[in-house]
Amino acid sequence: MKPWTFQITIYNPPLNLSKIFSNLISLQTLNLGKTRLYVMPENVFMHMKNLSRLYLNSNRIASWDGPKVFGRSKSIKRLRLLGNYVTVVNQTSFPESLLVSLEELDMSDNHFSCTCENLWFRSWIRDNQKKPKYKVKLVNYKNYTCKSPKKMSDAGVRFIDYNPTKVSCTEEPVWMYAIVAVAALIVITVAIASVLYKCRWNIRYKIYLMRRYKYTRIPNEEEFVYASYVIYSDNDREWVHDVFRKRLEDTEGIRLCVRLRDFEAGKSIVDNIAENMHLSRKIVIVISNNFAKDEWCRFELFLAHHRCVSNEDGLVFVMLNEVNSDNLTESLHVLITSNSYALWSEEETGETLFWEQVIEQLK
Template structure:
């Protein structure tokens, strides 16, 4: 006998049923008494594993069945095992069923990479309370639901790379993973037809985002927008690694005020501007490896108040005075250590004096410091003189115009706006993007989503197109500008009045803009819908709204469900485009 044997490796390509292999093991009396802890069945042609196949191997801790042809694993397959590590990579599994691994309560490591998994049922990993590492990379998973990873309270490492699911991660999908520290998402080769990748990390991770130490996201060739709520308080430093290329500078980080270290590799960015760093209040280390040629604008560093290290290991700038400021800033701003290295330069020497830039002809690469000294120096005194003189002249002009024509400025603005509106009225069909701009309080959004949208946008033909601030406003654009543009791009303005509406400053602004437009255009473009009864005394405090209620008809949302259909018929008929003769 060989009682000290603990590892057993079997490679038998001619056998495709695991039960045959295990049967031979069990029939050898000397092997039945062994304390085998590691069993390697990789690189066989196994396609079928029967229930209770490993029942006799009670001491087995690690099982490797990689590189076989297994298409299905049953819930009873691993009964009787005390596994801590299970490797199933490079098989042909298509689906993971609920409670599939529930008997492996001691399992700590599970490798399912490079299978054909396209669907994971809810509670598929239920029972794996000790699982720490889960690798499901390089599969065909298209959807992650809120209960997909339910029960994995000990999981610290999750790899979901190279699955086409980055757009289909349900809100709060990772909130059960209270120990999660490292997450890997994205694809290395996203198709160019895919839209902009938008990830709201706060919605996906919930409160556990504060536990993460490393988050890897690959966008490949697609633009990407990441959003992390400002209410998240990080207990540890979060290392956010973005890998891939973008075709434009659309990578925008919203609300990352606690981020301290950011490394970016191989991102195709053509200009570094303040929009990229506007929320980096706590950033201390910024490492940018950008292989294409780009510009660096002064606004890029304005928000980096805590920055200690700025590293450009492969900097390639255009020969432009817009980039010249960085030399002066790097030399004079002692709070930040700036390390910049041109391509093909000695990597052990970060010298500003050795930087090169690309000239307009696309061929010459002169020394950047000498270029800025020769082309970008301006007499400071002359600039200050001109700027001061123009400033005083402008101030005097503003005071003069205000004193002489102050009362006429606002009417002049409305007259001009009305003239422009009339000039474009002949091309009304091309002018309007929406049938109605919906002005409502965010606290009434459930009514908008559950009642308004289904009964207006999904009814037709013609099908109405509504403008909602939560859905249709442009990201990064000023809110007031968003409201104004959307309102004037809509044929009607629909105000959903409630007590929440009256208390909202934004709703008050939208009402002012809508009534101003009504006065200028003199058309029936403003509709009022009262979602609840509001006492006249409360309404009187809002002069514009009270005046509209007295002079214009409006709709009340009926409390009787039998009257809802008539309400929607009336509102839809008012908002639908009128047929031109």
């Protein structure tokens, strides 16, 4: 029977992969590369008894629970984890049963930390090359580099040249006065950080005004370059560029300012944001769960309120998707409940109404 191969594209993980693959008992090759996975799915691969090739390259995986991900799997022979964000590999990352069956492991282009946390992995690589306990071929291991600490990263130190010992990684006893001093420093640092965090947007805005005071004047109608500046999360950029911008610019002739296209290279992001808002007649705010979690979106929203403080019609609100209660801050709740907004819908009637509301406010 021809081996089964399966490739899937995931855009807003996590999906319930257990349900998706539960009946694929003959699957031998599974390619989950470039699917934006942040975590390895648990209780999935261990039940795929015929899975021999697993590709998880070019994702955003940083760590995983080996026993929960691989269990006692003995079928996987080729595992690719290259191009992820792995910093530490420890003794539980790869269960014994997996290492026995594994023939090829590729962890190239990861963010390895050259600290005592990786002592086991460094030792395992060396032992595997000198006196291999397993038949695993570690692909391109000589080119693994230290991404942290910064001193090692800047010096281009290879991971295999990182040379700690068990003695050097043993914690030294800490004297009582040192504990008190460190604790006091932490308390002071946290207190200062808390104050700065609460005032962060005011601080950034004041700094901007000091540097760019000439942009405080609102331009005349004929001086505007854009019909609207668009505030959106990078995670929503596909919809903003491929749907929102395309319809308004290509069909309606309404020129928008979108940062990935219109920001000036080499200029600071704060200056780009404020100057392009200044050149835009209105500001569109694309609200979504991604927006609610985005620090830069909150900063742009802060500037937008100052930019339109005397013009209530200067802000146009678009609801891409309803914000979950977990992401709904008090200020965002007030924003949503006190303003009217156009709600995006993929249903024909809802979509028509959405475009009518947006176009009416922008023209």
